[in-house]
Every structure is written in structure tokens, then in C-alpha cells.
Amino acid sequence: MKQKKKAEKIIFESEKDVPLMPISLGPMLWNRTGAWRNIRPEINLTECIQCGICWKFCPDVAIAIENEFPVIDYDYCKGCGICAEECPTKCIAMVEERK
Numbered sequence: 001m002k003q004k005k006k007a008e009k010i011i012f013e014s015e016k017d018v019p020l021m022p023i024s025l026g027p028m029l030w031n032r033t034g035a036w037r038n039i040r041p042e043i044n045l046t047e048c049i050q051c052g053i054c055w056k057f058c059p060d061v062a063i064a065i066e067n068e069f070p071v072i073d074y075d076y077c078k079g080c081g082i083c084a085e086e087c088p089t090k091c092i093a094m095v096e097e098r099k
């Protein structure tokens with residue numbers, strides 16, 4: 001049986017390194033995916049380098065850039081953790097959802 005090749009993680013330093021690719025065009029307004037979440041991303045803005053990668057990768061367009069910093073709309077954030085995984089400074093922590 002043929003061995004599967006191990007995929008390498010690609011590190012982007014800023015959104016300028018990200019190749020042109022489709023991104024979500026908008027949140028699913030009829031489906032507030034925030035209700036799915038059991039962990040939530042919290043951004044430590046003192047460590048944020050304003051690269052915009054979290055904004056670029058969020059599949060629900062739940063991150064906006066305001067005053068050059070990312071802001072999460074928790075009505076639509078489903079807690080997938082992609083933003084935390086891709087953040088180059090690891091300043092997004094996934095924490096247990098508070099009810």
C-alpha cells in the first residue's frame with residue numbers, strides 16, 4: 001500500500017503572503033453559528049501585530065478589523081479555532097465558553 005505523504009504546515013507572516021483564494025463572502029445571516037460554540041477565541045490585543053490573518057481565515061467572517069485591530073462577533077463565531085491556529089503570534093486563546 002502506498003504511504004501517504006505528510007503535509008507540511010505553511011506559515012504565513014502576514015496576509016500579503018497568502019495566495020489568492022476564495023474566502024467566505026459573509027456570515028450566514030440566517031444561521032447564527034455562535035450558538036454552536038463551546039469554546040471561544042479571546043484575543044490578547046497587546047500581542048497582536050495587526051497582520052489580519054485571523055480575519056482572512058475565519059470561515060464565518062466573524063472577525064472584523066476595527067481601528068486596525070481584529071474584533072470578534074460572537075453571534076457568528078462557532079468556536080472552530082482556525083483563527084487561533086493561524087495567528088502567527090499565538091495571541092488568540094481558545095477558552096471554555098462562559099454561559
Ligand code: SF4
Pocket residue numbers: 041057058059060061062063072076077078079080081082083084
Ligand atoms: S473560532 Fe475564530 S476562525 Fe473560528 S469562527 Fe470563531 S472567530 Fe472565526
Ligand code: SF4
Pocket residue numbers: 043047048049050051052053054055070086087088089090091092
Ligand atoms: S490576532 Fe493574530 S492573526 Fe489576528 S491580526 Fe492579531 S496577530 Fe494577526
